[in-house]
Amino acid sequence: MSEPAEDDIEFITAPVRDGLLDDDDDWSVEDEAAVVADAEAAVAALRDNYLVWVREDLAAIEAAFATARENPAARAEAIGRIAGIAHNVKGHGASFGYALMTTVGGSLSQFCRRVKEPDDAQLEVVRAHIEALEAIIVNDLTGEGGATGAELVALLRDAVAARGG
């Protein structure tokens, strides 16, 4: 492969809108920490909304799971739908203090993407993830969920390993 000559590479300083970033020498690390704390408080205020959102996600996952179980011809499409919703669960959980939701959602999404069209035994692994998500909500398992969370994660990891995910 031929390499571009040095003359073919142009370095450009990106323009900045006038007045956009006037310096403020009095701004301190403490000020910045206060801004982050304000933003974190604003996110914490959304936590009740989050629990509504994640229940909607879980209901959609359960509906897709029912389709996958009852209609083998639609199984691959339903599992793909679960993978997508679980991916969103993964992306939101820890932002609202539910890191375990992110872990379980990530595991479910990854498993569904790998198996694509699961057999009945692999469907049980999907079911185990759904039950874990329900347990997190019902028991309000914040953070990593303590000992219960560790046990759930270990059980899911073993199930995934056993069923070829």
Next chain:
Amino acid sequence: MGMTPEQFEEITVLIVEDNVHTVSLISRILRGFGVRTFVSAADGSEAFNVLKSRAVDLVICDWNMKPVDGLRFARLVRRAADSPNPFIPLIMLTAHAEANRVEEARDSGVNEFLAKPISPAMLLARINSVFLHPREFIKTKDYFGPDRRRQNRPFGGPDRRRQGPKEMVVSDDEMKRMIADEATETGPAKDRKTA
């Protein structure tokens, strides 16, 4: 030192995301920083039209969207002949934080990559980075975007960045560090100007 609330008040942010809950989350965080003016779009095509219709200072963009995803949008912004602002700062969000994903995003011309779940501290760090420590832009025959090297050091050699993993300018160790950093961090066009 980071951007001040007064500086945040001056910027207009375009959030490109098809999940309304994520839009709520991001806009809530940005309001906490001091941002007052938001625009949102549900995919890359809609976002590109927003950029053509109004001034925007920062784009925060999801990866997975239809019909035009974040990667294609980034390439459009950087390279399309009718791009209204090829230099606009672009932060890519995704729940996929694998090394190849980071590399793909980087090669599309994004300034920063942020793995979901989003935290206010990490989003602030990315915004500070793009505005206060901007990298130079590079133009070659097959790339236009921020310098893909993380450090601002003099460059005297040829562009070898698309020749394979062993010749990546970001070292393996540095990529692993970026992934580790991401792993520990814990969307119709609408104007949303808050009071």
